[in-house]
Amino acid sequence: MRVQFLGTGASPSTPQPFCECEACITARSAGGKNLRRRSSLIVNNDLLIDLGPDVVSSSFEHGVSLVGITHCLQTHPHGDHFDPELLISRHPEWGTRLAGPLSLAGSQATLNALDDLCRQRCGHGSLFDSRAQHDLKLELTAVAPFDSCMIGSYVVTPYPANHAAEFDALLYTVTDGASSLFYATDTSVIADSVWRHMSERGVQLDVVILDHTYGIGFESSDHLGADDFARSVRTLKQLDILKQGGKVYATHLSHEGIMEHDAMEEFASRNEYHIAYDGLVVRV
Ligand SMILES: [Zn+2]
Ligand SMILES: [Zn+2]
Ligand SMILES: [Zn+2]
Known part of the structure; x- marks a missing residue:
């Protein structure tokens, strides 16, 4: 399995465009790994997690083609994770020649919200109508927590x-038979029932990607802070969910309590995880 981060930032991007805090100033001057687009991930060359507003510009920068994407898992419809324009531009009116159909999966409530956003933007009809699905070459799949399915x-x-x-925002494990990935943003502290479910089923993860919106000295709110992140890493190990040699990466980083990338990576490695950055490729 090949996994590539197309974005590792929080909703306003990181650094924040109008912010003069120390973290943002440092990120701007250091550049490189400190410049974070809105979070999304590509698995092999056919599965995208979150059709976010920066997937296209990131794909340009990192030389990734999105043409072969046949499946997309949507975590939730927040604006930093979904850009309706990208879906709408599949319509024949845009002169688009599509390589093939796109299957888009998410919770029913998320799919409903994506539909609302697209209908506000264009007159192609509801994403649930067969005509719109035909025109957009789009299939919608509603998925539910703890209910495994083939995508x-x-x-x-x-x-x-x-x-x-x-x-009903969702986190996802993705398994290709040989390797397994857990993509877990956006989220605050993950429910014990999630870890228990994985543990009871003997889930063995090669790569875990967790929300790390807030850094050192910041509490979790609707996202994770550093202390709860480190606690999650310990839980993964205690319950033997993380495969021997498996790696944990932080994503969706905002500016609160975040240091320059290399310093942040040093802090993270002391707590047995790593800080992802835009373009990072992980092979398992
Ligand atoms: Zn987000
Ligand atoms: Zn800032
Ligand atoms: Zn969100």
């Missing part, structure tokens, strides 16, 4: 996020 060639298990309850 393309992957076994996907959705888990409840502790975030955006009105949209």
Whole structure:
């Protein structure tokens, strides 16, 4: 499995555009790994997690083609995770020649919200109508927490996020038979029932990607802070969910309590995890 981060920032991007805090000033001057687009992830070359507002610009920068994306898992419909324009531009009116259909999966509440956003933007009809689905070459799949399903060639298990309850926001494990990934943003402290479910089923994860919106000295709110992040890493190890040699990465980093990337990575490695950055490729 090849996993590439297309974005590792929180909703306003990191550094924040109008912010003069120390973290943002440092990030701007250091550049490189400190410049974070809105979070999304590509698995192999056919599965995208979150059709976010920066996936296109990030794909340009990192030389990644999105043409082969056949499946998309949507965590929730917040603006830093979904850009309706990207879906709407599949319509023939835009002169688009599509490589093939796109299957988009999310909770029913998330799919409803994506539909609302698209209908506010264009007159192509509801995403649930067969005409619009035909024109957009789009299939919608509603998935539910703890209910494993096949998404393309992957076994996907959705888990409840502790975030955006009105949209039944989801976290996902993705398994290709040989390797397994857990993508867990946006979320606050993950429910014990999630870890228990994984532990009881003998889930063995190669890569865990967790929300780290807030850094050192900041509490979790609807996202994770550093202390709860480190606690999650310990839980993964105690319950033997993380495979021997498996790696944990932090994503969705905002500016509160965040240091320059290399310093932050040093802090993270002392707590047995790593800080992801835009373009990072992980192979398992
Ligand atoms: Zn977010
Ligand atoms: Zn700032
Ligand atoms: Zn969110």
